[in-house]
Amino acid sequence: MMEEAWTGAALVALTIGLWATARLPEYLVALLFFAAAAILRLAPPDILFSGFSSAAFWLVLSGFVLGTAIRKVGLADRIARTLAIHLAGSWPRLVGGVVLLSYALAFVMPSNMGRIALLMPIVMALAERAGLAEGSRGRIALALAVGFGTFQLSASILPANVPNLVMVGAAESAFGVHLSYLPYLLLHAPVLGVLKGLVLVACLCLLFPARPRPIEAPPPAEALSRDEKRLGSLLIATLALWMSDAVHGVSPAWIGLAAACLCLLPRIGFLNGEEFAAGVNVRTCIHVAGILGLAAFVSHSGLGTVMGEWLLRILPLDPARPGNSFGALVGLASALNFAVTANGVPALFTPLAQSLADASGLPLPAVLMAQVIGYATPLLPYQAAPIVVAMGMGQVAARDGIRLCLALAAITFLLLVPLDHGWFVLLGWIPR
Known part of the structure; x- marks a missing residue:
């Protein structure tokens, strides 16, 4: 049993190391993990391959299909033309506009x-109109603005991402703590x-500097085509169902x-078999x-619990130094991200x-909330x-991410x- 645990730990460490160093393509590392563990x-198998039956996997796949359809019928370029006039004045303005858009959408749409x-x-079409060629630093920055803005900033909105919902459920079942x-x-x-x-x-502007070309006001837009109207109606209905999932109880993945x-x-659709094959990554x-x-395997094998208890023993938690304890708790959540x-x-x-x-001497609600900063900040x-x-x-390389x-x-x-920490103290979550 001990030998199996060490083998599992070694496999997890090797998989994470290969993903981190990008020595092999990310999909190949995943396949090697599946093969070795099996x-x-x-x-x-139901634990090992649980990712293929998860809602997240099917939402990813359906997202590729919807994105391909949006590009094909011309809706992406139409929306990008509208946004370009307001965002393309300067590089910081363009990046800031995309980040703001990704954060604002989190208030009305629950799924990352x-x-x-x-x-x-839409953002890739916007990059095209701003003269940011495929593979350029500017295009990379805008893609990362969508990804990081969507995930990291949405952690500040309770129902806007999966880790928040997991935390709410665990806190209520374990301690009876209800978050509003x-x-x-x-x-x-x-x-x-x-x-x-x-x-x-x-960070995006400094790490990926670019000079988007000025965009003049477009000519009056042509009327929506039949396909644009049909796809637009489908997207509005999909968005409405995503926003109201708490009412009807259907997962956003199955709606997508x-x-x-x-x-x-x-x-009646918009894509054929060849377009599906080309559009789905x-x-x-x-x-x-x-x-x-990998996450399901770590949880099933007990490696995560062992890691958490080991970190608990070495953390510098001291009731006399609440600021250091707060930072250590954030660090613990960030470290668990690796596993x-x-x-x-x-x-x-x-x-x-x-x-x-x-x-640590910190109140239980403050400890629960400290983890949000850690899991919202992947290394x-x-x-x-x-x-x-x-x-x-x-199409962003691993090294840029x-x-x-x-x-x-x-x-x-x-x-x-x-x-x-200062804000927690000011609001009374942590005693002065």
């Missing part, structure tokens, strides 16, 4: 993957939403899949399934929260599946975490 019988599927074809929309927003939006959004814009199927139906889909399967990725962090961190509160792209999907759709991850993480830990 041959060595380290986990049952759905927002990326909706925004990415507005208090949560007030606690996290100023630092984790607004300030981090400004930091993201600054139904919309994708309608796009593919003969005669199978590499990214396999990568996402690998990330989700179980962002979606799995709350499932491991939350059960430890009472022990962490006792050791490597693979730790957040929405970022991986955005990079795949925008890693550069931005590390820059944002460094500024977050050095500047934003102390500011967040």
